[in-house]
Amino acid sequence: xxxxxxxxxxxxxxxxxxxxxxxxxxxxxxxxxxxxxxxxxxxxxxxxxxxxxxxxxxxxxxxxxxxxxxxxxxxxxxxxxxxxxxxxxxxxxxxxxxxxxxxxxxxxxxxxxxxxxxxxxxxxxxxxxxxxxxxxxxxxxxxxxxxxxxxxxxxxxxxxxxxxxxxxxxxxxxxxxxxxxxxxxxxxxxxxxxxxxxxxxxxxxxxxxxxxxxxxxxxxxxxxxxxxxxxxxxxxxxxxxxxxxxxxxxxxxxxxxxxxxxxxxxxxxxxxxxxxxxxxxxxxxxxxxxxxxxxxxxxxxxxxxxxxxxxxxxxxxxxxxxxxxxxxxxxxxxxxxxxxxxxxxxxxxxxxxxxxxxxxxxxxxxxxxxxxxxxxxxxxxxxxxxxxxxxxxxxxxxxxxxxxxxxxxxxxxxxxxxxxxxxxxxxxxxxxxxxxxxxxxxxxxxxxxxxxxxxxxxxxxxxxxxxxxxxxxxxxxxxxxxxxxxxxxxxxxxxxxxxxxxxxxxxxxxxxxxxxxxxxxxxxxxxxxxxxxxxxxxxxxxxxxxxxxxxxxxxxxxxxxxxxxxxxxxxxxxxxxxxxxxxxxxxxxxxxxxxxxxxxxxxxxxxxx
Amino acid sequence: xxxxxxxxxxxxxxxxxxxxxxxxxxxxxxxxxxxxxxxxxxxxxxxxxxxxxxxxxxxxxxxxxxxxxxxxxxxxxxxxxxxxxxxxxxxxxxxxxxxxxxxxxxxxxxxxxxxxxxxxxxxxxxxxxxxxxxxxxxxxxxxxxxxxxxxxxxxxxxxxxxxxxxxxxxxxxxxxxxxxxxxxxxxxxxxxxxxxxxxxxxxxxxxxxxxxxxxxxxxxxxxxxxxxxxxxxxxxxxxxxxxxxxxxxxxxx
Numbered sequence: 001x002x003x004x005x006x007x008x009x010x011x012x013x014x015x016x017x018x019x020x021x022x023x024x025x026x027x028x029x030x031x032x033x034x035x036x037x038x039x040x041x042x043x044x045x046x047x048x049x050x051x052x053x054x055x056x057x058x059x060x061x062x063x064x065x066x067x068x069x070x071x072x073x074x075x076x077x078x079x080x081x082x083x084x085x086x087x088x089x090x091x092x093x094x095x096x097x098x099x100x101x102x103x104x105x106x107x108x109x110x111x112x113x114x115x116x117x118x119x120x121x122x123x124x125x126x127x128x129x130x131x132x133x134x135x136x137x138x139x140x141x142x143x144x145x146x147x148x149x150x151x152x153x154x155x156x157x158x159x160x161x162x163x164x165x166x167x168x169x170x171x172x173x174x175x176x177x178x179x180x181x182x183x184x185x186x187x188x189x190x191x192x193x194x195x196x197x198x199x200x201x202x203x204x205x206x207x208x209x210x211x212x213x214x215x216x217x218x219x220x221x222x223x224x225x226x227x228x229x230x231x232x233x234x235x236x237x238x239x240x241x242x243x244x245x246x247x248x249x250x251x252x253x254x255x256x257x258x259x260x261x262x263x264x265x266x267x268x269x270x271x272x273x274x275x276x277x278x279x280x281x282x283x284x285x286x287x288x289x290x291x292x293x294x295x296x297x298x299x300x301x302x303x304x305x306x307x308x309x310x311x312x313x314x315x316x317x318x319x320x321x322x323x324x325x326x327x328x329x330x331x332x333x334x335x336x337x338x339x340x341x342x343x344x345x346x347x348x349x350x351x352x353x354x355x356x357x358x359x360x361x362x363x364x365x366x367x368x369x370x371x372x373x374x375x376x377x378x379x380x381x382x383x384x385x386x387x388x389x390x391x392x393x394x395x396x397x398x399x400x401x402x403x404x405x406x407x408x409x410x411x412x413x414x415x416x417x418x419x420x421x422x423x424x425x426x427x428x429x430x431x432x433x434x435x436x437x438x439x440x441x442x443x444x445x446x447x448x449x450x451x452x453x454x455x456x457x458x459x460x461x462x463x464x465x466x467x468x469x470x471x472x473x474x475x476x477x478x479x480x481x482x483x484x485x486x487x488x489x490x491x492x493x494x495x496x497x498x499x500x501x502x503x504x505x506x507x508x509x510x511x512x513x514x515x516x517x518x519x520x521x522x523x524x525x526x527x528x529x530x531x532x533x534x535x536x537x538x539x540x541x542x543x544x545x546x547x548x549x550x551x552x553x554x555x556x557x558x559x560x561x562x563x564x565x566x567x568x569x570x571x572x573x574x575x576x577x578x579x580x581x582x583x584x585x586x587x588x589x590x591x592x593x594x595x596x597x598x599x600x601x602x603x604x605x606x607x608x609x
Numbered sequence: 610x611x612x613x614x615x616x617x618x619x620x621x622x623x624x625x626x627x628x629x630x631x632x633x634x635x636x637x638x639x640x641x642x643x644x645x646x647x648x649x650x651x652x653x654x655x656x657x658x659x660x661x662x663x664x665x666x667x668x669x670x671x672x673x674x675x676x677x678x679x680x681x682x683x684x685x686x687x688x689x690x691x692x693x694x695x696x697x698x699x700x701x702x703x704x705x706x707x708x709x710x711x712x713x714x715x716x717x718x719x720x721x722x723x724x725x726x727x728x729x730x731x732x733x734x735x736x737x738x739x740x741x742x743x744x745x746x747x748x749x750x751x752x753x754x755x756x757x758x759x760x761x762x763x764x765x766x767x768x769x770x771x772x773x774x775x776x777x778x779x780x781x782x783x784x785x786x787x788x789x790x791x792x793x794x795x796x797x798x799x800x801x802x803x804x805x806x807x808x809x810x811x812x813x814x815x816x817x818x819x820x821x822x823x824x825x826x827x828x829x830x831x832x833x834x835x836x837x838x839x840x841x842x843x844x845x846x847x848x849x850x851x852x853x854x855x856x857x858x859x860x861x862x
Binding site: 450453454456457458459460461462464465468469471472473474475476477478479480481482483486487490 | 690691699711714718727
């Protein structure tokens with residue numbers, strides 16, 4: 001929201017609208033209207049859904065909106081907009097020179113703080129809002145229109161985010177969504193300090209964060225690795241400590257709505273997992289068709305598409321790690337790309353710089369990633385849902401800032417080369433090697449088989465049970481800690497294997513390849529297609545890799561050219577908005593519909609005879 | 610009779626309020642014990658402490674003379690099974706799947722490595738035991754039903770079957786008649802008694818409905834303000850002065 005507002009503000013300014021008027025248009029007109037639209041089109045429909053559905057929908061929005069803004073406005077606009085107020089003013093206070101925009105930001109923050117504190121403390125606004133968030137249906141029984149209250153909350157909240165975006169945007173010549181990620185994590189960390197519900201503490205947390213980020217660099221040499229790594233990581237460390245120590249976060253995913261028992265909870269992904277869409281013969285035909293298609297693709301695909309298919313197959317392995325963790329265990333992780341990155345850097349470093357054989361490098365890379373999974377699983381034993389998603393996002397951002405840029409891992413901002421293998425005299429070199437494609441497809445087939453064994457075996461049943469009622473599963477003897485730890489490690493290992501194969505397919509490796517921003521995209525795309533089955537991950541990976549390539553070839557009026565990646569993300573993330581109604585994902589949903597249509601046709605034929 | 614469960618000096622407080630205060634309790638093998646008391650007497654907390662879902666501040670619990678580990682899943686694998694006051698079933702799983710989860714988890718035969726070795730399919734002995742348990746509880750016909758389609762009485766019976774499938778030594782059942790009418794409560798009590806006879810499982814039942822307690826329990830323990838105030842047969846406990854004052858609300862007995 002802040003990013004969109006920032007872009008809108010800059011666009012208005014660049015068209016000659018005065019900065020104060022641009023700010024008013026964005027925060028008083030556009031943002032509230034957009035907030036109301038979001039509520040009407042999306043959040044109104046999931047008001048009584050479980051927290052996982054809300055988190056998935058929000059993540060979908062987080063992935064969808066920046067790409068949409070890029071498509072509509074473009075990412076290449078270079079324009080330094082003036083600050084909304086006092087843009088040229090300068091003064092000195094106690095010997096410190098302070099610019100006008102800083103004063104304007106401080107005054108705005110204090111005014112917002114006062115207004116919001118008074119509003120939230122009042123019985124009419126604050127109490128009604130808190131009650132509507134906790135149980136919209138119960139509030140309605142007392143004659144309050146909770147829909148209206150929550151729509152107003154969305155409008156005010158959008159307006160505040162837009163205000164932050166407008167104050168923030170003039171710092172940059174080019175508007176980039178990743179610059180606003182810092183704002184997001186800072187906001188979440190500040191809200192965490194305010195224990196989510198106290199507005200004053202949240203602002204105090206935000207100020208404390210700002211002070212820490214301003215003061216700490218003064219004690220560090222600008223040339224040290226800590227300067228570049230530690231300072232941007234402060235919000236994440238703060239969030240990490242809060243998530244692990246604050247009791248409220250551990251129970252955040254538990255419904256506090258006293259009316260939540262009046263209707264059955266949303267069907268877990270397991271419901272889709274255990275229902276067979278196809279009969280036995282149908283499944284045999286299905287698998288034969290898939291195997292046939294893969295063989296035909298490997299043998300006959302044009303050379304220019306071999307590289308794309310290889311990358312799609314290695315990405316599919318990374319996507320399957322999401323199926324394992326989210327589809328099977330119901331855990332939301334935004335750090336899967338980090339695990340893939342660990343595998344990729346491990347494989348690349350060991351094979352290229354330490355001259356290990358490819359097989360050993362891949363195994364070692366996979367093991368490094370699984371150790372990362374072990375570390376990530378430790379907080380997962382105490383956290384679920386939103387807190388866990390936030391924590392894994394912290395982990396991903398830490399890896400972005402601390403792990404991957406380190407010289408012993410990558411090569412700072414420059415890329416490192418990755419050696420192509422040569423095993424038993426079989427040549428795998430060259431970006432269009434069909435032999436390498438066969439190898440990656442073989443790994444993919446093995447991983448798919450393994451994940452299917454887990455989904456349809458005792459683990460799938462146990463985890464579906466635990467996903468539904470953890471206390472009942474534990475009381476039935478299900479060893480949750482051990483299972484969650486093993487699944488986390490396995491999932492990270494699968495991501496690491498995919499990452500290693502992906503690195504070899506690319507031939508070189510740089511930090512943006514495994515950027516933390518890709519984590520939410522990965523999760524949303526797999527969930528959209530269907531996290532509960534291997535089909536979802538496989539189709540998601542092919543679409544994710546092939547769609548931008550196909551769009552790049554298309555004429556610009558059909559979405560071709562520079563916006564192909566953004567269009568791909570928009571197309572593939574839109575299904576996350578229907579997660580609350582269809583947790584099984586698009587692929588299984590369509591298969592179900594096709595089966596119903598097939599049965600109808602069969603019945604009609606039967607009737608006509 | 611051999612002592613199965615020993616609760617020694619168990620204490621639990623929430624903030625400054627002591628909910629379970631130095632409770633001692635013994636349950637013999639195969640015995641059925643009712644736990645009664647007014648709301649807030651501490652019976653559900655004591656029950657959860659025995660099941661391992663809440664940890665005690667002080668005291669120890671032994672099963673067959675061995676101290677129990679703290680976690681609920683470990684206690685379940687040692688032979689303690691439970692049902693819940695608000696029915697806790699697994700959405701998305703059939704009735705048979707409920708029993709398979711409990712059986713395989715209890716035997717330590719479920720897990721990632723079994724599946725990856727290609728042995729994830731249900732074995733014949735596992736299936737036989739599940740079907741026997743469903744028949745014992747009178748719901749064999751519902752084996753392949755989705756639990757969302759069942760009535761409350763059937764859902765409570767599924768919970769009971771899930772608890773019994775691994776042949777536990779001790780069954781903890783928390784207000785099994787809650788939400789059921791009189792005939793359904795008595796039917797459930799009848800199932801509990803027949804299960805006890807055929808499997809020899811000891812039962813601890815927390816219940817407000819005295820008729821159900823009387824139908825199942827041989828001995829009753831009454832709690833008030835976290836302390837045991839009476840221990841004996843149903844008639845003895847109901848006749849107890851303290852019990853009548855605290856639970857039945859009589860000013861003087």
